[in-house]
Amino acid sequence: MSADNLRWMTVRLPRDEGEAWLESWDRQQELYLPDREERLGFLVGIVVSARRDSPLRILDLACGPGSLTRRLLLAAPDSDIVAVDLDPVLLAVYRSVHPGVATVEADLRRDGWSRSITEGFDAVVTATALHWLDGPAIRELYVALAELLRPGGVFLNADHDPLDNCPELGRRTAQLLERERESLGGERRDWESWWEAIAKDPYLGALVPERNRRFADRGEEFAPKAAWHLSGLAEAGFAEQAVVWRRGRDAIVAAVR
Secondary structure, X not given: OOHHHHHHHOOOOOHHHHHHHHHHHHHHHHHHOOOHHHHHXXXXXXXXXXXXXXXXXXXXXXXXXXXXXXXXXXXXXXXXXXXXXXXXXXXXXXXXXXXXXXXXXXXXXXXXXXXXXXXXXXXXXXXXXXXXXXHHHHHHHHHHHHHHEEEEEEEEEEEEOOOOOOHHHHHHHHHHHHHHHHOOXXXXXXXXXXXXXXXXXXXXXXXXXXXXXXXXXXXXOOOOOHHHHHHHHHHOOOOEEEEEEEEOOEEEEEEEO
16 A cells, blocks of 8 residues: 555544534535525435434435535434545545544445445435436446335435526526525635645645545536436336426435335
């Protein structure tokens, strides 16, 4: 194992630093998704509505620094969550903020990413992440998720989802989101400056070369219309599929196993 790999594996981010970076991440994301809190709140509400006598078992897919896990645990504190991601920087923040949650480093673009994960989840959730996978990888992912979910379990994906043949409505909703973005208060880093700050951080900066290596072959964003996702989920064996929330070019696609 190389010295660089050993270095990123031994990075331990202090809890207060992780909390600050998670807060900064959320504020950065709101620049692009000013309605993000509404979206995540709706997603969490769907998950906890299935609450039974036993704690919910949830898979946080492409978990990032832990935004969705934080909201799930606020709504259902006894949830048993497993978090999956490939980004060593965001996983370091996640592990600092959620030290009691099991994390799995896995590349969702590769076969066998779920082999170390036990089946029987009540919910699989993901937000603003799967558009980095190409079409075949997403279709294969849906098959794997159908196997990981228990019968009746739910899959929820909040992501980009273009309006279907509605250019004027698309323009108007984009204008509305731009006005909401302009009304956001406080200082916020954009995507580029957030990562520039990460590179200068005494803890997380050591992980940036490894992150760059892992994502060196990442292609363009893939954001098909909702119908593409719904047909893929049906083919993977889900009993129900629907868009359960939409605002402009973003939506939550849901499916029941």
